[in-house]
Amino acid sequence: MTLRLTHTAKTYPDGTKALLPTELSVCKGEIVSLLGPSGCGKTTLLRIIAGLETPDAGSDIWFDDDNVTALAVEDRQVGMVFQSYALFPNMSVRANIGYGLKMQKLPKAEIDARVTEVLEMCQLQPFASRAITALSGGQRQRVALARAIAPRPRLLLLDEPLSALDASLRESLRDELAVLLREFDITAIFVTHDQDEAMAIADRVAVMSHGRVVQSGSPEELYRNPTSSFVAGFVGNAMALSGKADGTTLHLEGGTLTLPSDGAGQTVYVRAEDVRIEESGPLRGKVEAVTFLGTHYRVVISGVTSGAIASIHSGQIAPKVGDFVNMSINPEALMLLPTEADVA
Amino acid sequence: MTNRTFVLACLTPLFIFSLLFLALPLGRLFLASGEGDAGWAVYLDIVRKPRYLNTLVLTVLVSAATTIAALAVSTTAGMFLVRNQFRGRGTVLSVLTLPLAFPGVVIGFLIILLGGRQGLVNQLTPGHVVFAYSAIGLFLGYLYFSIPRVLLTVMAAAEKLDPSLEEAARTMGASPYRVVMDVIIPGLMPSLIASGAIAFATAMGAFGTAFTLATNIDVIPMVIYTEFTLSANIAMAAALSIALGIVTWILLLIARSLSGSTVAGGG
Amino acid sequence: MLRSKTKMLQLAVTLLACAFLFVPIVMSVLAGLTANYFQGVSSGLTLKWVFEVWELYANSIFLSMGIAFACLICTVIIGVPAAYGLARHPGWMSRMLEEFISLPLAIPGLALALALLQLYGSMQGFRASWTFILVGHVLYTLPFMVRSILAVLASMDLKTLEEGAASLGASPWQRFRDIVVPNAMPGILAGALTVVTLSIGEFNLTWMLHTPYLKTLPVGLADSYASMRLEIASAYTLVFFILIVPLLMAMQWASARAQRIAK
Numbered sequence: 001m002t003l004r005l006t007h008t009a010k011t012y013p014d015g016t017k018a019l020l021p022t023e024l025s026v027c028k029g030e031i032v033s034l035l036g037p038s039g040c041g042k043t044t045l046l047r048i049i050a051g052l053e054t055p056d057a058g059s060d061i062w063f064d065d066d067n068v069t070a071l072a073v074e075d076r077q078v079g080m081v082f083q084s085y086a087l088f089p090n091m092s093v094r095a096n097i098g099y100g101l102k103m104q105k106l107p108k109a110e111i112d113a114r115v116t117e118v119l120e121m122c123q124l125q126p127f128a129s130r131a132i133t134a135l136s137g138g139q140r141q142r143v144a145l146a147r148a149i150a151p152r153p154r155l156l157l158l159d160e161p162l163s164a165l166d167a168s169l170r171e172s173l174r175d176e177l178a179v180l181l182r183e184f185d186i187t188a189i190f191v192t193h194d195q196d197e198a199m200a201i202a203d204r205v206a207v208m209s210h211g212r213v214v215q216s217g218s219p220e221e222l223y224r225n226p227t228s229s230f231v232a233g234f235v236g237n238a239m240a241l242s243g244k245a246d247g248t249t250l251h252l253e254g255g256t257l258t259l260p261s262d263g264a265g266q267t268v269y270v271r272a273e274d275v276r277i278e279e280s281g282p283l284r285g286k287v288e289a290v291t292f293l294g295t296h297y298r299v300v301i302s303g304v305t306s307g308a309i310a311s312i313h314s315g316q317i318a319p320k321v322g323d324f325v326n327m328s329i330n331p332e333a334l335m336l337l338p339t340e341a342d343v344a
Numbered sequence: 345m346t347n348r349t350f351v352l353a354c355l356t357p358l359f360i361f362s363l364l365f366l367a368l369p370l371g372r373l374f375l376a377s378g379e380g381d382a383g384w385a386v387y388l389d390i391v392r393k394p395r396y397l398n399t400l401v402l403t404v405l406v407s408a409a410t411t412i413a414a415l416a417v418s419t420t421a422g423m424f425l426v427r428n429q430f431r432g433r434g435t436v437l438s439v440l441t442l443p444l445a446f447p448g449v450v451i452g453f454l455i456i457l458l459g460g461r462q463g464l465v466n467q468l469t470p471g472h473v474v475f476a477y478s479a480i481g482l483f484l485g486y487l488y489f490s491i492p493r494v495l496l497t498v499m500a501a502a503e504k505l506d507p508s509l510e511e512a513a514r515t516m517g518a519s520p521y522r523v524v525m526d527v528i529i530p531g532l533m534p535s536l537i538a539s540g541a542i543a544f545a546t547a548m549g550a551f552g553t554a555f556t557l558a559t560n561i562d563v564i565p566m567v568i569y570t571e572f573t574l575s576a577n578i579a580m581a582a583a584l585s586i587a588l589g590i591v592t593w594i595l596l597l598i599a600r601s602l603s604g605s606t607v608a609g610g611g
Numbered sequence: 612m613l614r615s616k617t618k619m620l621q622l623a624v625t626l627l628a629c630a631f632l633f634v635p636i637v638m639s640v641l642a643g644l645t646a647n648y649f650q651g652v653s654s655g656l657t658l659k660w661v662f663e664v665w666e667l668y669a670n671s672i673f674l675s676m677g678i679a680f681a682c683l684i685c686t687v688i689i690g691v692p693a694a695y696g697l698a699r700h701p702g703w704m705s706r707m708l709e710e711f712i713s714l715p716l717a718i719p720g721l722a723l724a725l726a727l728l729q730l731y732g733s734m735q736g737f738r739a740s741w742t743f744i745l746v747g748h749v750l751y752t753l754p755f756m757v758r759s760i761l762a763v764l765a766s767m768d769l770k771t772l773e774e775g776a777a778s779l780g781a782s783p784w785q786r787f788r789d790i791v792v793p794n795a796m797p798g799i800l801a802g803a804l805t806v807v808t809l810s811i812g813e814f815n816l817t818w819m820l821h822t823p824y825l826k827t828l829p830v831g832l833a834d835s836y837a838s839m840r841l842e843i844a845s846a847y848t849l850v851f852f853i854l855i856v857p858l859l860m861a862m863q864w865a866s867a868r869a870q871r872i873a874k
Binding site: 346347350351352353354355357358359361362365366367368369370372373376417418420421423424425428436438439440441442443444445446447448449450452453454455456457458462464484487488491492520545548549550551552555556565568569572578581582585586588589592593595596597 | 617618620621622624625626627628629631632633634635636638639642648649688689690692693695696697699700708711712714715716717718719720721722723725726727729730731746749750753757777783784787808809812813814815818819829832833836841844845848851855856858859860862863
């Protein structure tokens with residue numbers, strides 16, 4: 001199914017603008033992530049698509065050629081995975097998964113067959129007759145997904161589906177979820193504040209800030225070519241190198257860098273993995289902290305620019321706190337973005 | 345049907361019922377209180393005429409005595425039951441909460457069995473002690489139904505009291521008496537005030553117990569009853585009912601704001 | 612030493628309170644089973660008085676049970692949807708409504724009965740029927756039912772559960788039937804037992820609302836206390852205890868369970 005939102009906005013009765021007029025299209029089978037910090041409007045947007053929130057007048061929501069703006073949630077045929085899962089405690093796993101099919105008044109035999117099929121897909125057969133309270137967090141998450149998918153919805157919506165899980169479990173379920181969603185071959189939108197999660201699961205990420213979609217594109221696109229300092233900072237934690245640009249030369253506290261293009265009116269960003277510690281580097285700073293992270297060290301260095309910058313250092317030996325080190329940055333790794341008065 | 349209409353439809357039966365059988369009758373009662381010979385001055389008569397004033401004073405005194413006694417007994421027993429595990433604890437607790445479902449008339453009868461002419465005390469003592477029909481009998485009857493209500497509220501609060509506060513006070517050298525005064529009583533204070541308010545309000549409005557015991561003494565519920573049935577002084581009965589209702593309502597409002605839930609009910 | 616002395620004192624107060632509450636009950640039970648109370652238990656134990664009570668007051672007992680059952684049905688029909696409505700529609704209107712229907716907990720039953728009599732006393736058909744008593748009982752027990760359910764509903768994330776059901780295609784009524792009622796069951800059960808217990812024991816309202824032809828169990832009790840011999844009054848009280856104590860225990864068990872679930 002293709003989803004199309006035109007001019008969709010949400011203003012609360014107290015005047016708070018949770019969502020500014022937004023245009024969004026999601027193609028058939030595409031998995032889109034809404035990524036942003038809390039309060040950016042991503043959950044509001046998801047709930048408007050689901051029909052759980054009424055958008056402002058003038059908003060239009062299209063499922064293929066049907067305008068569903070006025071339809072109640074129960075008539076939209078969407079599947080939804082809630083942050084808290086919202087599993088019915090009065091029903092078994094099987095009854096939870098079959099509930100949507102029961103609402104469609106399917107014959108009992110067909111419901112049983114479909115539930116069994118979904119249970120198998122989500123590897124939940126051993127738990128079919130368990131009570132919800134007897135499940136672990138990861139199992140509950142899978143039941144919630146199975147329940148949402150069982151009625152074959154036109155669109156699957158997931159609201160921070162992994163945030164209620166432990167960090168260790170979250171990573172393994174993230175990959176599992178990415179595989180399952182592609183197996184289902186369904187149009188899906190999921191909301192998250194975790195950039196790793198968005199990148200691992202989605203075909204396309206829409207970054208949101210202050211009620212707007214600020215940039216939308218494939219994970220690589222967002223990472224390599226952010227169009228705003230917000231996206232650069234939120235996706236991949238780019239650090240600003242604040243200095244004085246003179247043509248293609250950037251003068252910093254700790255040295256000078258060559259820019260790939262004219263730096264007038266631009267702010268220069270770099271990511272920690274592109275800051276290389278090497279003897280011959282043109283930048284110099286003082287090591288403030290060194291953290292050993294197994295595969296690499298994270299070295300925090302001051303004196304290069306006004307704030308501290310970090311470097312991912314994969315050598316066998318790390319510099320010590322208090323040492324002075326030299327660094328180099330490839331000109332291609334520098335990102336020049338228009339300086340914003342108001343950093344959104 | 346949209347969600348909002350459905351929710352409103354759910355509230356409709358309640359709304360109609362409480363309008364027909366609560367709002368309108370109470371409104372009618374209020375109007376009736378002003379329809380007597382004295383007009384609205386009937387409310388002044390409550391504190392002006394000695395008959396009503398004396399009744400009011402006696403009712404407040406008995407209710408206050410009940411409240412203090414019930415607080416003392418129930419707090420002691422409640423703290424003991426929360427802090428000590430012993431065989432028979434469950435039985436003791438059942439006995440202490442048994443009167444919760446007894447109507448006031450039954451409690452009145454039980455007091456007669458204790459202190460009436462054929463009562464236990466009169467049989468055991470040579471001095472012909474009959475107290476069931478006096479203020480003492482009334483006090484004991486009110487105490488009888490107040491003990492369980494106060495006990496449950498105090499125990500609920502005592503269970504939430506952090507025992508380490510007591511232990512901390514003791515490590516700093518506080519005597520058991522000081523621990524009670526400085527730690528336990530302040531910790532229980534909101535629920536003590538709440539359950540005290542419940543006990544007081546219930547005693548003020550208790551009709552059943554007074555009905556069986558107060559043949560010689562006047563308390564407000566009995567006066568309302570006799571004004572209505574014997575003197576046909578409907579305006580006075582209505583005025584007393586409304587005044588009593590407002591007092592008990594305010595008391596229970598205080599109780600609820602302090603302790604969250606209340607164990608109320610007629611005596 | 613001092614510690615154990617305080618403990619002894621506490622124990623003494625506790626036991627004394629138990630005795631105060633329990634001794635009259637035992638006396639009443641004994642008096643109801645003794646052939647002649649004035650001669651004491653030595654006159655022999657008998658069920659004579661209980662049978663006499665049954666002959667005299669069986670109608671009252673059945674009337675009370677009937678009213679309690681009708682009261683339960685009314686409080687369920689009015690209370691369950693109302694509790695759901697109050698839980699789903701929080702705001703000052705709901706708080707006011709809840710506070711208002713809780714008035715019968717605070718206002719003495721006598722005052723409520725007077726109010727009902729003032730407004731409906733002249734409607735003879737209604738005044739003289741058992742439904743008039745029923746109205747009083749529903750008025751008094753309804754807040755217990757509503758609050759018991761509200762406590763359970765407030766403890767779960769009702770809104771999200773319902774959104775979950777809605778996203779699966781359930782209409783408001785289906786959500787109420789499949790999600791709200793089953794999950795509110797512990798509260799409904801605790802409320803139901805409270806309603807029946809209170810209805811069977813209700814006296815303050817009923818005394819004013821009853822007619823000579825419609826005496827409930829507690830009205831009959833008051834009647835027997837005033838006009839019957841002590842043995843019959845005691846035997847009747849015994850019958851009441853046999854009816855009410857199991858209900859009270861079930862009610863306490865159900866309320867504790869509902870509270871546990873609410874946590």
